[in-house]
Amino acid sequence: MTTSLPIPSAGVYAIENTVNGRIYVGSSVNVEMRMHHRLSFRRGSGSSTSRLILADLKVFGVAAFRLTILQRTYEVSELKSLEQRWADQLGAFEYGYNVRRMESLQLAQAPA
Numbered sequence: 001m002t003t004s005l006p007i008p009s010a011g012v013y014a015i016e017n018t019v020n021g022r023i024y025v026g027s028s029v030n031v032e033m034r035m036h037h038r039l040s041f042r043r044g045s046g047s048s049t050s051r052l053i054l055a056d057l058k059v060f061g062v063a064a065f066r067l068t069i070l071q072r073t074y075e076v077s078e079l080k081s082l083e084q085r086w087a088d089q090l091g092a093f094e095y096g097y098n099v100r101r102m103e104s105l106q107l108a109q110a111p112a
Helices: 031-042 051-060 076-090 102-109
Strands: 010-017 023-028 065-073
Touching: 010 031, 010 051, 010 076, 023 031, 023 076, 031 065, 051 065, 065 076
Parallel strands: none
Antiparallel strands: 010 023, 010 065
């Protein structure tokens, strides 16, 4: 008898514009919930902090965007480093929708 582990809820996801190739990489402790939130934002019923994605959504339409779970993890403490690794690998800072690297966010949030 084999015991299978539950699928981890934490992970890294991507929102890809299939027309122009731009991509956004994010992470969440509950990737399904985040994906659901992003799907509702795509349908116009939610909100998004990314003006760049919304601008392209208006130009290219909902059908131009694909949501993908890139990686799951049991280690929530690894999320930001995994997100950074995927964003770097996929060019999300240079050619995509990500605007700040993780180090920039950590420095901005560090207490003075």
